[in-house]
Amino acid sequence: xxxxxxxxxxxxxxxxxxxxxxxxxxxxxxxxxxxxxxxxxxxxxxxxxxxxxxxxxxxxxxxxxxxxxxxxxxxxxxxxxxxxxxxxxxxxxxxxxxxxxxxxxxxxxxxxxxxxxxxxxxxxxxxxxxxxxx
Numbered sequence: 001x002x003x004x005x006x007x008x009x010x011x012x013x014x015x016x017x018x019x020x021x022x023x024x025x026x027x028x029x030x031x032x033x034x035x036x037x038x039x040x041x042x043x044x045x046x047x048x049x050x051x052x053x054x055x056x057x058x059x060x061x062x063x064x065x066x067x068x069x070x071x072x073x074x075x076x077x078x079x080x081x082x083x084x085x086x087x088x089x090x091x092x093x094x095x096x097x098x099x100x101x102x103x104x105x106x107x108x109x110x111x112x113x114x115x116x117x118x119x120x121x122x123x124x125x126x127x128x129x130x131x132x133x134x
Contacts, residue, residue, distance in 0.1 A: 015040065015133060016042065017042075017061045017063060017129065018043060018053070018057055018062050018089075019041070019043040019044075019063040019064075019065075020044050020045075020046075020050045020064045021043065022065060022067075027043060031043070039129075042059065045069075046068060046069060047070055047071040047079060048071075051079075059089060060090070060133060061090050061129060061132055061133055062080075062089050062091045062092070063094055064076065064080060064091055064093050065093075065095065066093055066095040067095070073097070080112060090113045091113060092113050092115065092128060093114070093115040094115075094118060094120075095117065113128075114128065116128050
């Protein structure tokens, strides 16, 4: 793995990132990389599990895959923008579906911070996380 000099905010050390992703290999890589850069990492493989865990974890940021095994893309999007979802937590979507950009541009929800296109570079992921946490 290449080491990058990432200009992330020193106040972000020990910040909690909660990911909702159903690809086991990506989960493992995200956890290793984010912990290496000082983040506390929690996660879920399903939306239903995330609903239960999020209240307990109280993360600073959610990384959310749009294509989960237990929810449709519409259910994930509705949950992310709605009052029962992550209304006061910044959210970055992880997706290979570029149509989400148009939806984000027309959705008045300031906590939805954008999307990270799969496949992504870890350098760009860290920069996007840093920007979302500001």
